[in-house]
Amino acid sequence: DQQVKQNSPSLSVQEGRISILNCDYTNSMFDYFLWYKKYPAEGPTFLISISSIKDKNEDGRFTVFLNKSAKHLSLHIVPSQPGDSAVYFCAARSLQGAQKLVFGQGTRLTINP
């Protein structure tokens, strides 16, 4: 049962342009959504989060949008930089149980110079 889905395994974007990563979820009990970034041979690094009571959260070049009716969130990176090349994981926390994070499969973002 894949509660969090990232349908694009990979994305290639030109440096300076906008990168948009998408994530869909099925569980209406999720109360927090997060994006993590992962470089090879490192653990996931927290990037940005959004509470289910909001529809947008911004932190510098990174903005996360949440559409609860569509059960969809997206991460916008503007402008994209070569150092943004990494695997991005969408994650969600459920109000049920012990509030663990449920992760999507990840999207590999490549920023081309």
Added chain:
Amino acid sequence: DSGVTQTPKHLITATGQRVTLRCSPRSGDLSVYWYQQSLDQGLQFLIQYYNGEERAKGNILERFSAQQFPDLHSELNLSSLELGDSALYFCASSPSPADPPPLHFGNGTRLTVT
């Protein structure tokens, strides 16, 4: 540096063997989570501990077990290893399960079963 320390970084062992993975959480964090990442997959939740007590179990095999010690470090024990257990194993920590995320992850232990 997330402050979460995992050892060893790499582990190569044979089928049927048993290994122990170790995690030290960030200073002040009481909750520890274990995740497994198989090749090019997402992170699968295994188990969570809070202040020494098991709080939640995910898709953890019966051959796997974990514990959290009084000094809050945690160990994940994997026994009767199979080829399919080859994966990255991540530990994460947070102050408590009730606090808003994020979890902070260590750099993982790469387990190779031959």
